[in-house]
Amino acid sequence: NAGVTQTPKFRILKIGQSMTLQCTQDMNHNYMYWYRQDPGMGLKLIYYSVGAGITDKGEVPNGYNVSRSTTEDFPLRLELAAPSQTSVYFCASSYEASGGYNEQFFGPGTRLTVL
Amino acid sequence: GQQLNQSPQSMFIQEGEDVSMNCTSSSIFNTWLWYKQDPGEGPVLLIALYKAGELTSNGRLTAQFGITRKDSFLNISASIPSDVGIYFCAVHNDYKLSFGAGTTVTVRA
Numbered sequence: 001n002a003g004v005t006q007t008p009k010f011r012i013l014k015i016g017q018s019m020t021l022q023c024t025q026d027m028n029h030n031y032m033y034w035y036r037q038d039p040g041m042g043l044k045l046i047y048y049s050v051g052a053g054i055t056d057k058g059e060v061p062n063g064y065n066v067s068r069s070t071t072e073d074f075p076l077r078l079e080l081a082a083p084s085q086t087s088v089y090f091c092a093s094s095y096e097a098s099g100g101y102n103e104q105f106f107g108p109g110t111r112l113t114v115l
Numbered sequence: 116g117q118q119l120n121q122s123p124q125s126m127f128i129q130e131g132e133d134v135s136m137n138c139t140s141s142s143i144f145n146t147w148l149w150y151k152q153d154p155g156e157g158p159v160l161l162i163a164l165y166k167a168g169e170l171t172s173n174g175r176l177t178a179q180f181g182i183t184r185k186d187s188f189l190n191i192s193a194s195i196p197s198d199v200g201i202y203f204c205a206v207h208n209d210y211k212l213s214f215g216a217g218t219t220v221t222v223r224a
Contacts, residue, residue: 004157031210042119042203042214043158050210058211090157101146101165101207106157 001026004107006091012113013081021076021110023091031094032074033058033104034066036087043090049074050096081114088112118142121204121215127223128194136218137188138204146207147180147187152217153200161202162189196222 007022025032030051035043035058045058049068063085065077074093078085088111092104121138128134138147146165150158162173164180164187171178177190191198199222204215 033211040124040216042121042205042216043212044214045211048211059213092157096210101148101163103160103163104212106159108155108157 003027004091004093004105006089006107006110008110009108010111012115013078014115015081015083017081018077018079019081019112021078021089021091021112023074023076023107024072025074025091025093025105026072027093027095027105028071029093029095029105030071031096031104032068033092033094034064034074034076035090035092036060036085037090037109038087046076046089078112083114086112086114119204119206119213119215121218123218124216125219125221127221128191128198129223130194130196132194133190133192134194134220135188135190136202137186138215139186140206141185143184144206144208145184147178148205148207148212149176149178149187149189150203150205150214151200152203158203191220194220194222198222 004025033048034046037043047066049055091107094102094104149161152158162178169180175192201217203217205212
């Protein structure tokens with residue numbers, strides 16, 4: 001199993017450009033998540049999905065969009081990039097069967113710089 | 116999101132030392148987690164705590180879930196160079212995780 005994979009690893013965008021960060025998992029997990037990590041800060045939840053066709057906002061969703069057309073893929077879209085979106089983005093997935101905690105597995109991250 | 120206060124923010128450790136870090140919250144949580152992030156990688160789960168007062172070990176790591184359910188600490192015994200990285204506490208609430216700001220551990224030469 002590859003686990004959670006993310007592409008690209010690095011990207012530089014100009015202000016106002018758009019891009020899609022890709023995330024794929026091969027563990028058949030039903031839940032997927034997008035986090036951003038700013039320097040000296042913990043991870044903050046952007047969006048999450050409890051299954052194909054279902055997405056919901058996290059703590060910091062403004063400026064982002066997501067879709068979940070398949071179990072495996074959960075892309076994150078930035079429509080009008082801003083310098084405040086410079087960050088490291090992590091995708092994660094987990095198998096949730098009940099209200100208890102099940103481990104979230106994280107991808108290696110995408111480092112995005114907006115100039 | 117939930118406010119988790121993690122301390123210290125950073126620490127330098129000597130190889131062989133025991134180190135400790137902790138995390139507090141003003142709210143009660145039923146699941147506390149400790150993750151480690153190596154440079155250039157995503158976080159990896161070290162220890163999960165499910166019961167107030169619980170003490171759980173994973174090799175040289177020991178973590179405790181506070182009795183009040185508002186805090187947790189992580190100990191690393193006999194530190195080695197590969198212990199460098201960022202350690203995060205996190206709480207699980209309604210299928211979502213909230214993270215502390217992290218403790219950066221660096222090994223002193």
